[in-house]
Amino acid sequence: MTPLWIAIALLLLPALWLLVAPMRGSRVLRDQLHHFEANDTSAEQNVAIFRRRLASLEAARERGDIDDARFAEDRLELERSLLEDTAVQTKRPLKTATAGRIVVPLVMIAVVGASTFWYQQHGAEGDLTLYAIQQELRSDPDSSLEMYLERMEAEAERQPNNPNVWSALFPLYRETGQPDKADNALERLIAIEGRIPPLLAQLAQLRFFMAGRELTPDVQSLVDETLEQDPRQPTVLGMLGVYAFDNGDYEAAIDRWRRALANIEDSNTASSLREGIRVAQERLGITPEIADVDAAQSQGVRVTVSLDQTLVDNVEDGATVFITARDMEGELPPLAVVRGQVSELPMTVVLDDTAAMSPEAQISQVREVRLMVRVSPSGQATPQPGDLFGDLESVSVGPISEDDAATVIIDRIFE
Structure with a gap:
């Protein structure tokens, strides 16, 4: 996992640099603002304009162009305009170039902390750990299925809510002859992923074989729930074909296996189903070549x-x-x-x-x-x-x- 965190750190460096970059030019910017304010003559210019306008107003009164009342009104307006122009010129003292610098490291820490927390919640750290385990065991000549199972069980305790852990454990338990643990792993996976047809079908199949290839009420309930959501679910159809074959209903077995074959992608499973269809056809006395044509057309x-x-x-x-x-x-x-x-x-x-x-x-x-x-x-x-x-x-x-x-x-x- 060290390379992953190094990569994350490298990705965070540009963001942290952008936070620090404005501080590098803060002193130059403050000096420019100070120089501008020190040489700002806008207030003097506003006062000079006020005096010229007031002189023009007084000259107009002396010539008799306006009376005293109009003069007083216009002078009040000039004074009010001067106050408004000079009021916006009032400035607060400039702060030092180092003011507020303590906030930047705090923001940087917050960015790093938030990024790390988000990745731990939504990232794929757990999946990368599973991948690392697989690669490690593949490269180890002394590795075994039992070692892999032990490592995955340890990961299940560390990441109980990771569906990929349980999807890996389920076939491991099944292949090592631990059906009860396989059942529990599949139940945990369904609790995380939801009651979707592929998972329900695998659970029904597992319990079907655990019950000695019998359709118990529990298995039948799972079958009904699966077929209600997906009538073409191949795992369930294949299992129902096995049940029909065991009970001598070869026509039903052929029909269910054909329906499963139309929706299956794994070539090995497809070959097994075709072989089962061939055997069932022989039990019925049907010539396989003719039956194959019928199957293709079905x-x-x-x-x-x-x-x-x-x-x-x-x-x-x-x-x-x-x-x-x-x-x-x-x-x-x-x-x-x-x-x-x-x-x-x-x-x-x-x-x-x-x-x-x-x-x-x-x-x-x-x-x-x-x-x-x-x-x-x-x-x-x-x-x-x-x-x-x-x-x-x-x-x-x-x-x-x-x-x-x-x-x-x-x-x-x-x-």
Whole structure:
């Protein structure tokens, strides 16, 4: 942690220098102010102006241009103006150049103290400590999982409210065969992060295996809470597939594992689920090759496409219709593409892995897609001005149902 505090100190130095900088020129500034005030003749100039105006006023009275009453009134106004002009010239004595210097070190101490306190409250000092422990043990040839666990338990006592500590301890306890401690670590993590689906799913899975792969009331309650927030949560779906498989309900196991497979990112877990599906298919007497095709088609989106009546005259029946599914972030190639013709509209198609353009970008890899439909009179894949299009955001990917289809209306012209 020493390099961190050195870096913080280096960052504070410019701020402290800015606090001290005005004091370096304080003596020069005071001398300039003193010289200005010593040579200031504005008061004498105001008095001279007053005397000239008063002389003019008296001459006017002697000539008979004004009477005594008007003279007295105008003279009073001149005197009042002189008082106002000279009053603002009254200055307080200049303080010494060293006056108030004691405040600067106090402010500097306050800045350093406030910065340190803020970092301790909101900074990542604890996470940096965890990283340092990991790096230290990786570089130590004599390190072991038990040593790592011991160090992390010590950090848990030192930083009980750091979620990264408990998220590290939970798998360590699980891998070392300490399910009760793993359960406690996960409970602590949920208390800090909230009852979010991924954590609830892991807790349900842990207690499921602790209960001998049984859906106890406690496990079922966690499952219900998780699926209520996220019906596609893969950890829970995978666990439910295991329960169905153990009870001989192979069709339910296949269905749940397929749904979990569509929303999982870890390749090892995905391989385990595919193997489980294969074994369940064999138990049902289904040829795995045929089942694999069915599985590929089971996850996707059914789409009904129609053309807005106001645009019917803008396109010919032979124009090409591109129906595309893309990831919500737009970072991947098109996940699925189906072609058709305007003469087929309205039409219903299925976008699944069989319509993928690349094995690396398939619709079963995501949970939601954006549907984009474009009518191209030229048949080109690149959008052209005058093409018609329509789209639909945030369409869920899941088991394809005959009764459930997303609707996209082609209702705009591409400029």
